[in-house]
């Protein structure tokens with residue numbers, strides 16, 4: 001029994017770390033534009049699929065991974081520069097629909113450029129399971145966790161310690177004031193999209209050895225990432241991480257202890273409960289905008 | 292030197308500024324007074340480039356700004372202390388100041404930070420606290436210092452005394468006179484007309500989107516209409 005619980009915890013945290021990275025992408029874009037970007041999961045798919053196909057063409061996996069992340073980053077750049085920034089004056093809802101359109105578009109492109117099969121990537125440190133308290137854990141789980149930790153740490157340092165990172169925060173708090181100190185909002189928001197997309201692409205690549213990937217893997221990832229961000233409190237990076245981990249754990253324990261058929265349902269049930277009790281999310285706070 | 296000629300601006304289909312012209316030179320204060328809704332804030336926003344203009348020209352040191360982006364205007368030496376202070380409430384005081392130096396070099400930023408802290412020691416004492424936790428007066432000091440971090444040659448101030456106690460108002464106006472001495476060109480929007488006119492070199496009165504009266508600060512202080520409408524005595 002104990003080994004089962006450890007097993008659920010390990011897989012919950014691993015999947016949760018992926019959700020957390022997708023949720024972080026949501027957070028970054030939400031903070032700079034107030035838009036929930038439903039193409040976030042498709043950035044992950046694009047990063048993973050590009051890596052798979054470039055690696056299959058004979059390029060070393062690491063180089064393929066870098067190309068995969070770049071592909072995702074380009075998609076983020078295009079989403080903002082070719083779509084969102086042109087529709088700046090439409091409502092937030094309109095922009096969200098636009099991101100859903102972009103998600104469908106990316107899915108379609110992936111289906112044509114790549115294929116409709118499932119693909120995997122070699123696990124970085126093999127597949128020999130590691131035994132912890134009678135539970136068996138995939139080495140790739142540790143890769144996912146370490147990767148997620150590095151990304152979260154880097155993002156925190158970037159936003160808290162660098163002027164450009166502070167600029168992103170400033171835009172999220174007060175666009176008028178940000179413009180009046182000389183911040184070019186378009187440039188900085190573009191940067192936020194590129195970083196979000198790159199994080200999404202990285203998440204997709206890290207997860208692929210465990211979860212596999214396919215052209216349509218982005219849709220569910222977007223939903224889960226969005227749910228995690230909501231659960232933690234939309235707009236809070238810490239909330240995104242906690243929301244992702246909680247979501248992953250709820251799914252793993254719900255699926256393991258009750259029924260794996262309802263795994264996804266547990267996750268959404270958890271969100272309903274949390275948001276009913278704490279509409280601002282687990283760690284989020286209501287920010288009143290000063291006028 | 293800032294010069295605005297025949298400026299018009301609209302919100303949607305409603306034109307709220309008509310044929311506005313003004314000029315302010317280095318080391319001078321231009322006071323702009325007018326009732327609620329006269330268009331003062333809209334005018335400052337238009338000059339800063341965050342409000343579109345339909346006709347007219349804006350020039351800074353002889354160079355036209357019409358096609359220059361708002362963020363680029365800051366680099367060219369135009370700063371604004373916006374209405375309602377608009378500090379980044381969820382960020383520290385120091386971060387607010389650092390963001391004010393977005394367009395400046397690192398060495399200038401360090402020097403200007405030092406200057407701000409020396410001028411307003413309270414900002415130094417509280418530098419790691421969130422700007423949102425400051426009192427209204429302290430936020431105003433912060434907003435002014437933040438605008439100065441870009442080393443502007445022209446500064447637009449939108450009701451810097453709003454909501455402040457008389458003591459703080461004195462402090463703010465003392466700071467403004469200091470900026471004038473340093474050679475900045477200052478456009479000062481105020482509802483507090485008596486103090487504004489007393490420190491202004493030139494002054495203009497705005498009504499429903501037009502400048503209806505102009506003169507030196509002294510002249511307008513003596514003007515019968517201004518006395519009745521804006522100085523509260525006949």
Ligand SMILES: Nc1ncnc2c1ncn2[C@@H]1O[C@H](COP(=O)(O)OP(=O)(O)OP(=O)(O)O)[C@@H](O)[C@H]1O
Nearest residue numbers: 302307325326327328329330331332333334374482
């Ligand atoms: N965002 C907006 N959309 C539409 N109309 C606006 C907007 N902002 C201001 N107005 C209108 O434009 C006119 C000028 O407003 P503005 O804020 O420039 O006046 P003001 O002189 O700064 O007033 P106050 O002394 O109250 O600050 C007013 O009639 C106001 O109702």
Ligand SMILES: [Mg+2]
Nearest residue numbers: 331332333374
């Ligand atoms: Mg105003």
